Amino acid sequence: MKTDLSIHCLNVGDFAVNTYIVACPETREGVIIDPGGEDEKIIRVINDNKILPRYIINTHGHRDHVHGNASLSRHYRISTAMHVADQAFYKEKNLAIDIGLHDGDILTVGSLDIKVIHTPGHTPGSVCLYVGDCLFSGDTLFVGNAGRTDLPGGDLDTLIRSIQERIIVLPPETRLYPGHDYGPTPFSTLGREIKENIYITDFM
Ligand SMILES: [Zn+2]
Numbered sequence: 001m002k003t004d005l006s007i008h009c010l011n012v013g014d015f016a017v018n019t020y021i022v023a024c025p026e027t028r029e030g031v032i033i034d035p036g037g038e039d040e041k042i043i044r045v046i047n048d049n050k051i052l053p054r055y056i057i058n059t060h061g062h063r064d065h066v067h068g069n070a071s072l073s074r075h076y077r078i079s080t081a082m083h084v085a086d087q088a089f090y091k092e093k094n095l096a097i098d099i100g101l102h103d104g105d106i107l108t109v110g111s112l113d114i115k116v117i118h119t120p121g122h123t124p125g126s127v128c129l130y131v132g133d134c135l136f137s138g139d140t141l142f143v144g145n146a147g148r149t150d151l152p153g154g155d156l157d158t159l160i161r162s163i164q165e166r167i168i169v170l171p172p173e174t175r176l177y178p179g180h181d182y183g184p185t186p187f188s189t190l191g192r193e194i195k196e197n198i199y200i201t202d203f204m
């Protein structure tokens, strides 16, 4: 069944993170995925589109993807959510995440069911968020590329296994919304990545 959703992508912060505001078109309830900074830009889009944020969800714990967690969770009085395996990154700064995510968890926002798919490799607690026919892939899978594995907790074999066993098994028409714009186009589909992404064509 096709789920309608409204998606706004903002490229923010020093590391040019894609922050996504995903909302249910009926109730206007939504989530902020990876608030990367420049809060005023994010708040403006939320206001202009009359979106009611319900959660902040981080695809993983790297600093560039959590930059706006504290300020925006306070501003909207909403909870933050991150996979349990990445919360150690965040604790280093004496900040806490409200909701510890696990594989298979579903966050319901309006008519949207946001499913958590644990895809370790870039970090131990990286997740992809699957909602409707869209996959928000964080730094696990980019257009034409994949996340680096040379940072603490990264592992290339684990990343390849995640892409192979958890991502490319989804329908090929799945729309891909990555955490950075590193490819020839900002967004893609899994069908196109299966044909063109070197991490899939060359590593599997
Ligand atoms: Zn990262």
Ligand SMILES: [Zn+2]
Pocket: 015, 017, 062, 064, 065, 139, 179, 180
């Ligand atoms: Zn990143």
